[in-house]
Amino acid sequence: MSIDFFWRLPTHGCSTSVRNPSLTRGDWAPLTEGNQAPGLYDGQPDGSTYIDHVAQIAKAAEISGFHGGLIPSFPMTDDPWVISSHLARETKTFRFMIAFQPGFINPVETARLTASLQRATGGRALFNIITGGGGPSQLWWGDSFAHDDRYGRTTEFLDILKGVWKDGPYSQNGKFYSVENGQLPAALAATDLPEIYFSGSSDAALASASKHADYYLSWLEPFEQLKSKFGAVKEKTDALGRKIKCSVRVDLIARPTEEEAWADAKAGFEATAHKRSDSFKQASDSVGAARQAAFKASDAKHYDELIIGPNLWTGFSLLRGGPALGIVGSYEQCAQKLDELIALGTDSFILAGTPHLEEAYRVGEEVLPLVRGRQASLSIAAE
Amino acid sequence: MTTEFYWYLPTAGDGRSKAFDQLAPANDTPNATIRDLRKSHYTNIDYITQVARAGELTGFDGLIAPDDVAGEASWIVAGLIARDIKRPTIIAEFSPGAGSAVYFAKKAVTFQRYSGNRLGWSLATSTNAVTRKALGDFVADTDIARRLEEFLIVSKGVGSSDDFTFKGEFFEVLKGGFVGPLSGWQLPEISLSGETSEALEISAGYGDVHVFELGTADLAAKIARLKALTATKGRTLKIALKARIFAHDDLDRAALEAKRSGFEDDSQTLTGDYDSLAEDLLLLGELGVDRFQLFAPHSLETTYSIGEHVLPRIRQALRKAA
Numbered sequence: 001m002s003i004d005f006f007w008r009l010p011t012h013g014c015s016t017s018v019r020n021p022s023l024t025r026g027d028w029a030p031l032t033e034g035n036q037a038p039g040l041y042d043g044q045p046d047g048s049t050y051i052d053h054v055a056q057i058a059k060a061a062e063i064s065g066f067h068g069g070l071i072p073s074f075p076m077t078d079d080p081w082v083i084s085s086h087l088a089r090e091t092k093t094f095r096f097m098i099a100f101q102p103g104f105i106n107p108v109e110t111a112r113l114t115a116s117l118q119r120a121t122g123g124r125a126l127f128n129i130i131t132g133g134g135g136p137s138q139l140w141w142g143d144s145f146a147h148d149d150r151y152g153r154t155t156e157f158l159d160i161l162k163g164v165w166k167d168g169p170y171s172q173n174g175k176f177y178s179v180e181n182g183q184l185p186a187a188l189a190a191t192d193l194p195e196i197y198f199s200g201s202s203d204a205a206l207a208s209a210s211k212h213a214d215y216y217l218s219w220l221e222p223f224e225q226l227k228s229k230f231g232a233v234k235e236k237t238d239a240l241g242r243k244i245k246c247s248v249r250v251d252l253i254a255r256p257t258e259e260e261a262w263a264d265a266k267a268g269f270e271a272t273a274h275k276r277s278d279s280f281k282q283a284s285d286s287v288g289a290a291r292q293a294a295f296k297a298s299d300a301k302h303y304d305e306l307i308i309g310p311n312l313w314t315g316f317s318l319l320r321g322g323p324a325l326g327i328v329g330s331y332e333q334c335a336q337k338l339d340e341l342i343a344l345g346t347d348s349f350i351l352a353g354t355p356h357l358e359e360a361y362r363v364g365e366e367v368l369p370l371v372r373g374r375q376a377s378l379s380i381a382a383e
Numbered sequence: 384m385t386t387e388f389y390w391y392l393p394t395a396g397d398g399r400s401k402a403f404d405q406l407a408p409a410n411d412t413p414n415a416t417i418r419d420l421r422k423s424h425y426t427n428i429d430y431i432t433q434v435a436r437a438g439e440l441t442g443f444d445g446l447i448a449p450d451d452v453a454g455e456a457s458w459i460v461a462g463l464i465a466r467d468i469k470r471p472t473i474i475a476e477f478s479p480g481a482g483s484a485v486y487f488a489k490k491a492v493t494f495q496r497y498s499g500n501r502l503g504w505s506l507a508t509s510t511n512a513v514t515r516k517a518l519g520d521f522v523a524d525t526d527i528a529r530r531l532e533e534f535l536i537v538s539k540g541v542g543s544s545d546d547f548t549f550k551g552e553f554f555e556v557l558k559g560g561f562v563g564p565l566s567g568w569q570l571p572e573i574s575l576s577g578e579t580s581e582a583l584e585i586s587a588g589y590g591d592v593h594v595f596e597l598g599t600a601d602l603a604a605k606i607a608r609l610k611a612l613t614a615t616k617g618r619t620l621k622i623a624l625k626a627r628i629f630a631h632d633d634l635d636r637a638a639l640e641a642k643r644s645g646f647e648d649d650s651q652t653l654t655g656d657y658d659s660l661a662e663d664l665l666l667l668g669e670l671g672v673d674r675f676q677l678f679a680p681h682s683l684e685t686t687y688s689i690g691e692h693v694l695p696r697i698r699q700a701l702r703k704a705a
Contacts, residue, residue, distance in 0.1 A: 027564040050564075051466070051497040076563060079493040085462020086497060089432070105482035108519035109456070116459035120428045139557035142485035142537065160519060169517070180516035185395070185453045187426070 003342060003373050006097060007061040007360050008352035009054055009069040011077035018253055018354040019267035021319040026050050051086050057356045058087050058094050064364025068095025070128055070350045075140055088120045099128040102157035103143040108182050111161045115184055118191035126195040151204035158212040165189055197247060201288050210237035213244050215348055219288060219323035220250040223344060230345035245347035251316050251326040252353050254334040254367050261328045268319045269303035295324040311337055335370035342373050386668050388694055389445040390438040390686055391678035395454025396427050398680045434682045435464040441690020445472035465498055474503035479534035480520035484554040488538040492561055495568040505574040506531060528581040535589040542570045587613040590620050597626035598650030606671035623674040624667060627652040630660055630688045644680045661696035
């Protein structure tokens with residue numbers, strides 16, 4: 001069975017180089033040398049905006065063989081629904097993985113939005129449902145549910161979204177959402193439901209995932225830990241009657257040689273030394289975020305203190321917002337790591353590299369062709 | 384005085400879409416004699432984008448994606464046309480019952496960033512409880528206005544401050560608002576509607592545009608009253624008039640089209656040749672209408688005929704008067 005590879009669209013700027021990772025593409029940082037701040041030329045508007053850069057990345061990703069991209073959503077980012085609809089008509093095969101929380105939009109409205117996007121794109125919408133987070137950041141969004149409550153809400157949300165789409169007229173009287181005789185118009189109802197990527201490491205999350213998710217999505221974690229996590233997810237969801245697939249979201253620094261790759265990781269580590277901050281020291285009750293924070297990347301004095309295994313480095317959270325652990329190596333080594341992840345149960349990947357535009361081509365052209373997938377799994381298992 | 388012209392996009396299809404899309408009331412049987420290469424490549428959305436471009440090319444000031452439950456979602460349609468439409472304002476119509484006020488404000492910020500402040504909001508909730516419940520919205524009739532007001536307070540609050548806290552009955556937020564490049568964008572222009580005193584009070588307090596329908600009784604008096612009410616709050620707002628329209632160079636042919644479509648002698652419909660329509664619209668302008676929001680069963684053709692023939696007449700007349 002083949003593996004799905006997605007890329008990531010940066011929704012709050014990007015850098016021109018992982019060796020000097022300040023946000024130089026997009027308007028999240030002032031116009032400086034090396035900068036491409038869309039909309040500005042010599043400080044004056046030039047008619048383009050950040051969506052023009054995001055469009056470049058989406059096209060690079062589809063041209064170089066990715067299925068599509070994850071479009072993340074945080075308080076400081078641009079919005080994935082707006083990005084998806086803006087890019088729908090100028091991409092051909094790119095699939096839009098929209099990150100959102102059920103508290104943002106009600107389930108019937110979400111069904112209408114998504115089915116319309118399916119019609120506009122020939123079925124290229126999918127979801128990354130986020131239920132984690134919590135604490136003050138959740139109240140920033142205007143959402144005050146407790147952690148375990150939120151997974152119950154996600155389950156109801158997806159019950160109703162699927163119900164009005166495929167089983168209308170649909171009624172449900174829930175704790176969080178209700179609907180009475182809800183139904184999409186026939187033309188919208190005829191579109192396919194989006195595939196659902198689901199995150200969350202708690203028991204409450206897994207119970208909800210087993211009912212509605214197609215893929216269980218995790219950040220990269222140490223391989224043995226990830227293997228048991230995926231094993232548990234598949235076992236538990238199988239027991240609950242619906243086996244789901246597993247997906248890993250991971251950044252890579254892939255270069256022609258391992259030396260070049262580590263040199264770039266080292267350069268990025270040193271370039272950010274003066275403003276050392278770990279993007280995971282934030283108020284949140286997310287279990288996954290706590291696991292990444294446990295790597296304590298910001299305490300390291302030298303980049304190689306963060307190497308936790310062959311081609312595995314926990315310094316990525318120092319280079320950009322996001323998880324700590326990622327892959328550093330030659331094209332062959334990166335492909336080998338992906339094969340190892342496939343062998344331990346990964347069915348899909350969301351990859352990323354900096355800069356997102358050029359690295360989409362590089363990873364698509366140089367790394368993906370070397371991935372052997374299930375064939376490799378057999379030989380690794382035999383070793 | 385300037386008069387603005389907006390066009391409603393046929394998000395739920397119009398007289399055209401039955402030829403190629405299931406949104407139509409009845410599908411035509413394909414003619415097997417003709418080799419058809421379209422397969423499933425086209426939907427109503429492709430047509431909508433053509434209507435949007437027609438509006439831009441013929442001089443309309445804005446395009447409205449209505450919140451029609453029988454059609455495509457308004458926010459998606461607004462986004463789909465946004466990369467092609469460079470000048471006109473794009474209005475997304477939706478209900479405050481559709482989601483969180485903070486989240487809609489956040490989507491608006493992205494849209495404003497990409498479009499250069501060209502997004503507008505038209506906020507409306509169905510007055511029919513059955514329709515609302517089918518949309519997952521169980522708000523009581525008597526709470527619709529209060530919820531709208533809270534939605535406006537919160538979305539405007541987080542749109543203009545980065546430390547906004549509010550706890551209402553329908554919406555809440557703690558230290559909300561946008562920073563960095565997400566801050567400093569204009570709030571979408573707010574279009575509201577309704578004739579109750581509650582509705583007019585909210586428009587006077589929060590609205591940028593109040594939309595009446597053609598055929599509203601005592602329109603001139605209502606317009607004057609609303610403008611006066613708004614002035615007491617130290618604000619101004621525009622008056623928009625929504626109307627169906629049939630236009631032809633021959634008055635009789637325009638009337639024939641209206642009759643065919645079932646809108647003969649309809650109080651919400653304007654029918655005429657180009658000269659008479661221009662006169663009618665100018666007269667309505669004198670009553671205080673600042674913006675016309677038009678639609679037709681034949682969206683594309685009518686956009687062109689209005690944009691190419693009626694709009695120039697009105698603009699020329701207004702220039703002469705000025």
